[in-house]
Amino acid sequence: MTQVLATTVVVASLYALLAAGYVLVYRATRVLNLAQGDMMTLGGYFLFLLTTAAPGSPALSITTAAALAAAAGFFIYHLLMRPMAGHPIFAAVLVTVTLGILLRAAIVLVYTDRIRHPLPLLGLANPPRRLPGGAVVSTFDLLTVGVAAALFLALFAFLRLSPLGIQMRAAGEKALLAAQRGINFQLLFALSWALAGFAGALAGILYANNVRLDPSLGVLGLKAFAVALVGGLDSLGGVIPGALIVAAIEVLSVRYGDPLLADVSPFLCLLAMLLVRPWGLFGTKEELERV
Amino acid sequence: MTSVLELENLEVVYHHVATAIQGVSLRVPPRSIVALLGTNGAGKTTTLRAISGFLGADDAQIVGGRVVFLDEAVTGRPPHTLARRGLVLVPERDKVFETLTVRENLRAIVPGRRADRGAARPPVTLDQVFHYFPVLAERRRQLAGYLSGGERQMLALATALLCRPRVLLVDELSLGLAPLVVESLMTMVARLRDDLGLAVLLVEQNAGAALAIANYGYVLEHGRIVYDGSADRLLAHEDVREFYLGVGRSTGRKRYTDVKQYRRRRRWF
Amino acid sequence: MAHGGGYFKTTYASDLALVDTRLRRTALAALIVALLVLPRLTSPFVLDLVAQTALAAVGALALNLLTGLAGQISLGHAGFIAAGAFTTAVLVEHRLPSPLLALPAAALVGAVLGVVVGIPALRLKGLYLALGTLALHHVVLYACGEFQNHWGANTGVSIPPPRLGGWVLKGTTAWYYTLIAVAALVVALSVNLQRSRAGRAWMAIRDREIAAESVGIDVARYKVLAFVWSSALTAVAGALFAYQRAFVSVEAFGFFLAIEYIAMITIGGLGSALGAVLGAAFVTLLPYGIDAVVAGLRVPGGAEYYLFPLKFGAFGLLMAAFLIFEPQGLVGIWRRARNWLSLWPLRYRPLRPAS
Numbered sequence: 021m022t023q024v025l026a027t028t029v030v031v032a033s034l035y036a037l038l039a040a041g042y043v044l045v046y047r048a049t050r051v052l053n054l055a056q057g058d059m060m061t062l063g064g065y066f067l068f069l070l071t072t073a074a075p076g077s078p079a080l081s082i083t084t085a086a087a088l089a090a091a092a093g094f095f096i097y098h099l100l101m102r103p104m105a106g107h108p109i110f111a112a113v114l115v116t117v118t119l120g121i122l123l124r125a126a127i128v129l130v131y132t133d134r135i136r137h138p139l140p141l142l143g144l145a146n147p148p149r150r151l152p153g154g155a156v157v158s159t160f161d162l163l164t165v166g167v168a169a170a171l172f173l174a175l176f177a178f179l180r181l182s183p184l185g186i187q188m189r190a191a192g193e194k195a196l197l198a199a200q201r202g203i204n205f206q207l208l209f210a211l212s213w214a215l216a217g218f219a220g221a222l223a224g225i226l227y228a229n230n231v232r233l234d235p236s237l238g239v240l241g242l243k244a245f246a247v248a249l250v251g252g253l254d255s256l257g258g259v260i261p262g263a264l265i266v267a268a269i270e271v272l273s274v275r276y277g278d279p280l281l282a283d284v285s286p287f288l289c290l291l292a293m294l295l296v297r298p299w300g301l302f303g304t305k306e307e308l309e310r311v
Numbered sequence: 312m313t314s315v316l317e318l319e320n321l322e323v324v325y326h327h328v329a330t331a332i333q334g335v336s337l338r339v340p341p342r343s344i345v346a347l348l349g350t351n352g353a354g355k356t357t358t359l360r361a362i363s364g365f366l367g368a369d370d371a372q373i374v375g376g377r378v379v380f381l382d383e384a385v386t387g388r389p390p391h392t393l394a395r396r397g398l399v400l401v402p403e404r405d406k407v408f409e410t411l412t413v414r415e416n417l418r419a420i421v422p423g424r425r426a427d428r429g430a431a432r433p434p435v436t437l438d439q440v441f442h443y444f445p446v447l448a449e450r451r452r453q454l455a456g457y458l459s460g461g462e463r464q465m466l467a468l469a470t471a472l473l474c475r476p477r478v479l480l481v482d483e484l485s486l487g488l489a490p491l492v493v494e495s496l497m498t499m500v501a502r503l504r505d506d507l508g509l510a511v512l513l514v515e516q517n518a519g520a521a522l523a524i525a526n527y528g529y530v531l532e533h534g535r536i537v538y539d540g541s542a543d544r545l546l547a548h549e550d551v552r553e554f555y556l557g558v559g560r561s562t563g564r565k566r567y568t569d570v571k572q573y574r575r576r577r578r579w580f
Numbered sequence: 581m582a583h584g585g586g587y588f589k590t591t592y593a594s595d596l597a598l599v600d601t602r603l604r605r606t607a608l609a610a611l612i613v614a615l616l617v618l619p620r621l622t623s624p625f626v627l628d629l630v631a632q633t634a635l636a637a638v639g640a641l642a643l644n645l646l647t648g649l650a651g652q653i654s655l656g657h658a659g660f661i662a663a664g665a666f667t668t669a670v671l672v673e674h675r676l677p678s679p680l681l682a683l684p685a686a687a688l689v690g691a692v693l694g695v696v697v698g699i700p701a702l703r704l705k706g707l708y709l710a711l712g713t714l715a716l717h718h719v720v721l722y723a724c725g726e727f728q729n730h731w732g733a734n735t736g737v738s739i740p741p742p743r744l745g746g747w748v749l750k751g752t753t754a755w756y757y758t759l760i761a762v763a764a765l766v767v768a769l770s771v772n773l774q775r776s777r778a779g780r781a782w783m784a785i786r787d788r789e790i791a792a793e794s795v796g797i798d799v800a801r802y803k804v805l806a807f808v809w810s811s812a813l814t815a816v817a818g819a820l821f822a823y824q825r826a827f828v829s830v831e832a833f834g835f836f837l838a839i840e841y842i843a844m845i846t847i848g849g850l851g852s853a854l855g856a857v858l859g860a861a862f863v864t865l866l867p868y869g870i871d872a873v874v875a876g877l878r879v880p881g882g883a884e885y886y887l888f889p890l891k892f893g894a895f896g897l898l899m900a901a902f903l904i905f906e907p908q909g910l911v912g913i914w915r916r917a918r919n920w921l922s923l924w925p926l927r928y929r930p931l932r933p934a935s
Contacts, residue, residue: 118900129890201420
């Protein structure tokens with residue numbers, strides 16, 4: 021029982037990291053970044069790149085990889101998403117799909133689709149740990165939970181308390197009014213993409229060390245957007261309950277049901293939510309009419 | 312300088328075919344309130360949008376004339392550049408951030424630089440804002456979306472003030488508000504002119520309220536300025552009284568076809 | 581048919597005609613002749629390409645009906661194709677491999693699935709609808725995967741060549757003619773649907789749903805109808821896929837297939853039957869085009885490995901380029917070219933903005 025609980029929290033943390041990326045970009049630009057999963061993969065491969073370039077210094081490699089992914093997010097906004105400014109939102113979402121394709125193609129081109137394991141190259145280990153209550157998790161499982169918690173705390177503080185965060189929320193609500201009040205919303209939109217890249221990279225780095233690294237990790241991104249939708253696409257707070265619910269259902273269906281069903285269960289949650297309460301647990305209802 | 316903001320023969324066309332405003336020229340001197348009057352569809356909002364760099368969304372283009380702000384041509388510059396230099400618009404709709412609290416609305420504003428090109432800009436702090444609009448201090452923690460119409464307008468003015476404006480463009484301040492509220496808001500705007508030396512271009516359908524505080528006024532009809540003069544002259548003018556102030560003529564009702572035309576002012580360049 | 585100088589129609593018959601001007605009739609006749617004679621002029625490889633394009637066009641036209649015409653964004657297209665293909669597989673496993681049964685059955689399954697998707701879809705719009713259809717795609721694939729595992733064929737189900745009475749549909753040329761004929765039928769169907777009452781209702785719903793409802797269009801009925809038509813046609817295309825490839829496996833129907841079809845209608849031009857066909861041709865022929873370019877450049881051996889991500893990446897790049905620079909797609913380019921040609925040497929000058 022405690023094992024189920026522990027696994028749920030771990031899985032939920034990973035999903036939460038990815039879903040945070042979806043929500044940040046959606047709140048700011050009203051675009052669903054369907055390439056979030058591939059940005060996670062990109063982060064993992066940045067780490068791999070750095071393990072070969074700067075072997076044996078994990079702290080440097082990890083921070084640089086995350087920083088590179090943030091920068092990538094920033095430039096992706098300016099190159100791909102900013103030109104889509106006047107176009108219908110669905111077209112912009114399709115552009116994110118092409119972004120995912122491009123990222124995957126680039127990764128396979130450079131690194132092939134061999135499975136990689138950066139963990140030993142970093143000089144780190146991932147021993148299992150026993151929790152009170154008898155559950156067993158790996159070290160990186162615990163790190164995932166910790167990192168997710170820290171990121172969410174930081175994001176809440178940023179968006180609620182700092183002027184820049186408030187401006188980002190303002191620009192996400194009414195970009196024109198923001199411009200009329202001197203706010204450079206294009207920069208803030210790019211920043212939201214950078215944060216999404218950063219969060220995705222954290223997820224990718226943790227997963228790559230914990231499990232493995234290969235170009236098809238992006239599918240986790242698709243599951244994570246079910247989390248974002250269940251919680252409410254424009255609610256960062258909703259990600260946490262959403263992640264826990266979806267993770268719980270997935271873990272339970274692996275344990276007591278069919279493993280194939282586990283892959284589909286996030287989408288079943290998504291469908292159920294869309295039928296019952298399309299704006300999610302904590303999203304704003306008006307969002308539905310906007311699109 | 313003679314005027315903070317000046318429009319020279321501005322012409323705006325929608326969808327390449329429909330002229331919205333034509334030959335519009337006006338001047339806003341420092342430390343004054345200039346009223347721009349007109350009915351629905353006269354072109355007032357288009358004029359404001361043309362000034363504040365916000366036409367593109369509606370497939371509209373400035374095809375003639377120019378906008379001069381602080382002796383510099385700024386025609387077609389984007390909104391956030393103009394806002395930072397002190398040309399601030401209080402829009403008719405979408406004037407506050409509804410999902411943010413009052414306090415967050417105020418904190419989100421980027422204050423302009425203290426002095427720009429030699430001339431000092433009115434210094435405005437958060438305390439001053441709360442001094443002018445005490446009700447905002449009371450409702451600090453409330454979501455802006457839940458404010459009443461008058462409070463919303465006050466928040467909109469407050470956020471505009473925090474940008475340290477040199478000229479304030481106000482679009483339909485009185486829209487949808489009760490007469491008492493309108494009066495208090497207008498008095499507030501007049502106070503801001505006197506205390507902070509602001510220049511204000513007040514676009515209004517409610518001519519009476521606007522002319523009560525304005526120094527000078529222009530009348531816009533079908534996209535053209537048909538009359539202008541000091542506020543007193545406008546208040547005394549027969550046709551302005553009849554059509555914009557609702558004050559009837561003493562000689563009984565007139566038919567629309569019997570209306571005297573305004574003396575058209577032509578600008579020669 | 582009476583003329584009116586080509587610009588004015590003087591009889592009802594000429595107004596309703598699909599092909600109205602003499603130039604268009606000649607062009608159509610030439611196209612038909614070319615298609616009929618093609619097998620004598622080219623290799624089986626080219627014939628196969630054209631056949632693939634025709635089949636892709638059927639799917640693209642069906643998606644265009646739903647997304648381009650009725651404005652209902654669907655990311656679940658691959659699910660409908662899979663449904664049609666797996667209907668065929670189910671029938672084959674039950675020893676009923678005849679296409680006379682499989683094609684209508686696929687259409688029926690598609691239609692039912694269209695109702696199943698369409699009714700809940702009434703509550704959703706835009707992005708949420710797209711996500712819902714994507715989720716549904718995964719559910720359909722899961723069901724197909726379960727079927728595939730259940731019948732013990734872990735890699736897939738093989739489909740024997742379709743048999744009509746004594747005649748067996750086999751060989752590139754036979755498939756070519758069949759698929760061209762099917763595609764032509766679907767093009768005619770598509771164009772006629774566009775001009776029908778349903779088509780006008782769909783376009784009204786796409787452009788402004790509230791206004792459509794207020795002029796008396798039964799929005800719910802027409803939205804479900806769009807899903808039903810689209811998914812029935814798509815399922816039929818899926819059944820044809822199954823027969824042509826002679827093999828059905830759930831891996832062939834991933835999300836990327838849905839993206840390919842979306843690319844076809846966006847690159848081709850949303851809302852236009854011609855666009856769907858052009859887009860289908862573009863997306864189908866692109867990988868072969870890249871092959872040809874790479875072969876022509878005489879890249880050193882071992883580089884074949886890079887072809888897959890290269891094709892994948894080129895597809896993504898081109899799709900992004902069309903979305904950003906040419907939102908009206910190939911049809912938009914064609915229309916601009918046609919207008920330029922017909923107006924030349926005159927040119928319409930738009931109003932110039934003040935500098």
